[in-house]
Amino acid sequence: MPRSNRPSRAKPKVAPIEEIDLNATRLGIRRTEFKRGDEYITQTSIGANAEDTKTWVCPHCHLQIAKGLSHLVAWDAVRGVETRRHFHNACWKSFQGPLL
Numbered sequence: 001m002p003r004s005n006r007p008s009r010a011k012p013k014v015a016p017i018e019e020i021d022l023n024a025t026r027l028g029i030r031r032t033e034f035k036r037g038d039e040y041i042t043q044t045s046i047g048a049n050a051e052d053t054k055t056w057v058c059p060h061c062h063l064q065i066a067k068g069l070s071h072l073v074a075w076d077a078v079r080g081v082e083t084r085r086h087f088h089n090a091c092w093k094s095f096q097g098p099l100l
């Protein structure tokens, strides 16, 4: 059933994934990931949020994420969405935390 490549030591306690996936078409796909034992929530972004004209700087490579570029928003599951940052997809993969 779990088709993501989360580390095997990261046991999903609860899996309300089906419900979240109903919103995924609109809001992006939300997942839980573990990096060095910390739990993060990630959500894909198609980068085309018309009401948000902000641009973001990826905290991993410190380059700007171009408007319209599909990328990923990640935040610390414990500290909450206040910690969210926008990452290039590839940068998130190599990012090992922690989120500041």
Ligand SMILES: [Zn+2]
Binding pocket: 058, 059, 060, 061, 062, 063, 087, 088, 091
């Ligand atoms: Zn980056």
